[in-house]
Each structure stands twice: as C-alpha cells, then as structure tokens.
Amino acid sequence: MVITQEQIDYCMECGVCTGSCPISRMMSNFSPRQMIKRTLMDRDETVLHCHELWSCLTCARCSVRCPAAIDFPEFVRQHREGARKEGNLPQLAHHGTLQAIAALQARNIKQRRTEWAVDAGRFASSGDIFFFIGCAPYFEVVLKPGVGSGEVPRSVLKLLNRMGIEPVISNDERCCGHDALWSGDEEMFRRLNRWNLEVIRGSGAKTVLFSCPEGYTVFKQHMPKVFGELPFEVLHVTEFLARELPGAGITFKPYQENGSGGVTYQDPCRLGRQAGIFDPPRELIGLVPEIPFVEMPRNRENSACCGTTAWMECSSCSKALQLERLQEAQDAGAGTIITACPKCRIHLTCAEQNTEYSLHITDIYAFLLKQME
Amino acid sequence: MSESYEPKIVAFTCNWCAYAGADLAGVSRMQYPPNVRLIRLMCTGRINHAFLLNAFLSGMDGVMVSG
Numbered sequence: 001m002v003i004t005q006e007q008i009d010y011c012m013e014c015g016v017c018t019g020s021c022p023i024s025r026m027m028s029n030f031s032p033r034q035m036i037k038r039t040l041m042d043r044d045e046t047v048l049h050c051h052e053l054w055s056c057l058t059c060a061r062c063s064v065r066c067p068a069a070i071d072f073p074e075f076v077r078q079h080r081e082g083a084r085k086e087g088n089l090p091q092l093a094h095h096g097t098l099q100a101i102a103a104l105q106a107r108n109i110k111q112r113r114t115e116w117a118v119d120a121g122r123f124a125s126s127g128d129i130f131f132f133i134g135c136a137p138y139f140e141v142v143l144k145p146g147v148g149s150g151e152v153p154r155s156v157l158k159l160l161n162r163m164g165i166e167p168v169i170s171n172d173e174r175c176c177g178h179d180a181l182w183s184g185d186e187e188m189f190r191r192l193n194r195w196n197l198e199v200i201r202g203s204g205a206k207t208v209l210f211s212c213p214e215g216y217t218v219f220k221q222h223m224p225k226v227f228g229e230l231p232f233e234v235l236h237v238t239e240f241l242a243r244e245l246p247g248a249g250i251t252f253k254p255y256q257e258n259g260s261g262g263v264t265y266q267d268p269c270r271l272g273r274q275a276g277i278f279d280p281p282r283e284l285i286g287l288v289p290e291i292p293f294v295e296m297p298r299n300r301e302n303s304a305c306c307g308t309t310a311w312m313e314c315s316s317c318s319k320a321l322q323l324e325r326l327q328e329a330q331d332a333g334a335g336t337i338i339t340a341c342p343k344c345r346i347h348l349t350c351a352e353q354n355t356e357y358s359l360h361i362t363d364i365y366a367f368l369l370k371q372m373e
Numbered sequence: 374m375s376e377s378y379e380p381k382i383v384a385f386t387c388n389w390c391a392y393a394g395a396d397l398a399g400v401s402r403m404q405y406p407p408n409v410r411l412i413r414l415m416c417t418g419r420i421n422h423a424f425l426l427n428a429f430l431s432g433m434d435g436v437m438v439s440g
Binding site: 094097100142 | 429430
C-alpha cells in the first residue's frame with residue numbers, strides 16, 4: 001500500500017478516522033491520524049514498538065469514511081509485520097491456544113475437523129460445492145461452554161441438505177489464516193492457504209461457500225493478491241442462500257414473538273464494511289413471515305464492531321464496546337440479535353454472561369433453520 | 374516409520390505427587406528411558422491447554438500430564 005504526499009496532507013487536516021474510531025473513544029491515547037502522522041510525517045520508528053498498533057480492531061469504520069481514501073486497517077496490518085519482527089507482540093486471548101491450533105494446522109497433520117458433521121447431515125468428498133467450515137468447531141472445544149460456535153457449521157450443513165445440496169467438507173481443510181494475516185504473520189497465512197488450495201482443487205469444486213466472513217474476505221480479497229486468480233467461485237453462505245433459497249420451495253413458519261421483543265441484525269465488520277454484503281442477510285431474515293425486524297441506530301456501514309479481533313487484546317475496552325452494543329440492541333426494542341459471523345456471536349454471548357442483559361444472541365443460519373417448516 | 378523411531382514426550386508433573394515419584398525413582402537409582410522430559414509444576418491445576426498445544430508445536434510427539 002502506498003500513501004501519497006497528497007493523501008498525507010489531507011490526512012493531517014482531517015481526523016474523521018479518530019472521531020469514528022470505537023477504540024479512540026475508549027482509549028484517549030489511540031488515534032489513527034496521529035499514528036499516520038508519527039509514521040509518515042515524523043518518521044518516528046518507535047511506532048513499531050508502540051502497543052497501540054495492536055489495539056486497532058481493523059474494523060474499517062475509519063477507512064470507509066476517510067475522505068483521503070487511506071486504508072488504515074491495511075496500514076496497521078503492514079506495520080504489524082514490522083512490529084512482529086521487532087519483537088513487539090500482542091497480548092493473546094485464551095493463552096494463545098487458538099494461535100497454537102492455527103500454527104499446528106500449517107503442518108502435515110491429521111485432523112478430525114468434520115467429526116461433528118456425521119450426526120449433523122449429509123456431505124460428500126467430491127462435488128461442485130465445497131463448504132469451507134472454518135475454525136468454529138475448534139472454538140467450541142476451546143472456549144467456555146454456551147458460546148455456540150459449533151452450531152454455525154451444523155446449521156449451514158442442515159440448511160444445504162434441506163435444499164437438496166450435499167456439499168463437500170474436508171478433514172484436510174486448514175485455518176484460513178485470517179488471524180495470522182491481521183496479526184502481521186503473512187508467512188503463516190501463505191503456508192495455511194497453500195494447503196487449502198490443494199484441498200479445494202482436489203475436491204473438484206467450482207463454488208466454495210463460507211459461513212464465516214473472515215474466511216470469505218481472505219479468499220475473496222487477500223488470496224488473489226498472493227496466489228493469483230482462484231479457480232473457483234467464492235461465495236458467502238448468505239449470498240448463496242439469498243440467491244437460491246427463495247426458489248428452493250422452502251417455506252418458513254411465522255415468527256412467534258411472544259413478548260420476546262424485536263429481531264435485529266449485527267453487521268460483521270468483515271462481511272459488511274470490508275466485503276460490502278449488507279442486503280443478503282437482511283433479505284434472508286425478511287423471508288420469515290411476521291418478523292418484527294428492527295435496525296439498531298448504528299447499522300450497515302456505521303455498524304459497531306463486536307469488540308475484539310484475531311483472538312488478541314481482549315480488554316476492558318472490548319467489554320465496554322460489547323456492552324454498549326447490547327444496550328443499543330435493547331434500546332432499539334430487540335430481544336434477539338442475529339449475526340452472520342461466529343466470532344460476533346461468541347464475543348457478544350461472552351459479554352452478556354454475568355450481566356443483566358437477557359438478549360438471545362444467535363446466528364442467521366441457526367435462526368433460519370429454526371424457522372423452517 | 375523406521376524401527377528406531379523414538380518419540381519425545383514431555384511430562385507435566387505435580388510437585389507433590391508425580392514429580393516426587395519421579396524424584397524417588399531417581400534417588401532409588403531406577404532406570405527410565407530418556408524419551409521423557411519432565412516439567413515440574415506446583416500443581417497440575419496450573420496447566421492450560423495452550424501448554425499442551427505448544428508442546429506439540431515445539432516438536433514433542435506426546436504430552437503427559439501427571440498429578
């Protein structure tokens with residue numbers, strides 16, 4: 001990424017990024033604009049040693065608003081590469097277990113990644129449609145009970161089966177490297193995805209479906225930069241369902257509100273701001289008759305991040321952002337929050353535990369499955 | 374796998390039982406294979422799953438938790 005002198009000049013006179021940044025509101029010493037200034041104007045090399053570099057959520061709320069078109073998350077990502085080389089490392093959540101799981105997958109190992117699927121539905125070992133499960137089944141094992149991430153792939157498989165599709169799933173699939181990439185470890189990202197490409201090519205798939213927005217953006221946006229054009233179509237499951245579900249002859253039960261309040265949708269940063277997918281999930285929720293859908297004040301491009309990214313730097317700041325979001329949903333009259341990202345579901349569910357909030361947090365696939373007739 | 378394959382095993386041992394047992398084996402001059410590397414913990418409650426995974430990442434073939 002190249003930032004021109006003109007962009008820097010505009011940048012120094014602005015500050016929309018810092019004004020928009022959810023972290024800046026919680027941590028007064030964090031300012032995207034100041035970080036650009038220190039790095040590009042002052043040539044201050046201590047930026048690579050500063051801890052703020054790891055505080056950024058890379059949620060892209062700044063970059064979608066930036067009038068000078070500076071991609072601040074990408075700027076942060078590149079500098080994290082440098083910081084890592086200098087020994088400036090982030091504070092990992094869950095003792096670094098999830099990073100260790102990803103690193104182990106970069107090796108020639110035998111996984112039991114699809115064990116859950118035997119009870120969940122039907123699948124194939126080769127075919128046109130590959131369902132990239134992602135790491136959600138691992139999250140279910142590592143994280144505290146009740147966060148429900150394993151329900152995401154189970155629901156997707158069941159939904160696809162109901163539509164008459166038996167997707168390919170594979171034990172040899174690897175982590176998509178999203179977290180490694182955004183933690184400044186591009187080499188790990190490359191190693192993992194060399195495996196993934198081999199596995200997907202071997203299945204003969206023409207379309208790869210992602211239920212996780214992180215895997216989706218990695219394949220859609222980052223993989224072509226490194227590996228060239230991919231020999232298959234990359235679709236998020238919400239895109240695929242919004243296209244295929246209305247004509248699949250499936251009907252939905254009317255929503256039974258029973259005093260549980262409205263239903264709202266949390267836009268994941270990767271799926272929304274980064275990939276521009278705002279409408280398909282809303283169209284899918286709209287397929288359910290009598291759905292009391294409400295929008296939170298911050299929605300679509302202005303949506304709020306679920307508070308942490310890449311399993312690192314989970315702090316009081318993250319908790320504050322998460323609780324603020326739960327309050328926002330409650331104030332909007334929602335009793336149910338639907339997300340399209342396993343991590344949004346995990347983070348909001350985790351934040352809600354031991355609080356007075358009693359919102360039902362679920363993902364769009366589990367929700368649709370429950371409403372099917 | 375060749376017949377001479379020797380796995381490397383890391384054992385996380387509790388100070389008060391398993392480590393004391395290994396220590397007793399040592400002072401009693403009992404022989405045991407050098408494949409196992411002991412790491413003493415004050416309690417196996419100190420274990421978290423990252424220890425186990427990082428052992429594999431560091432090249433261990435097996436992990437034993439004893440205590």
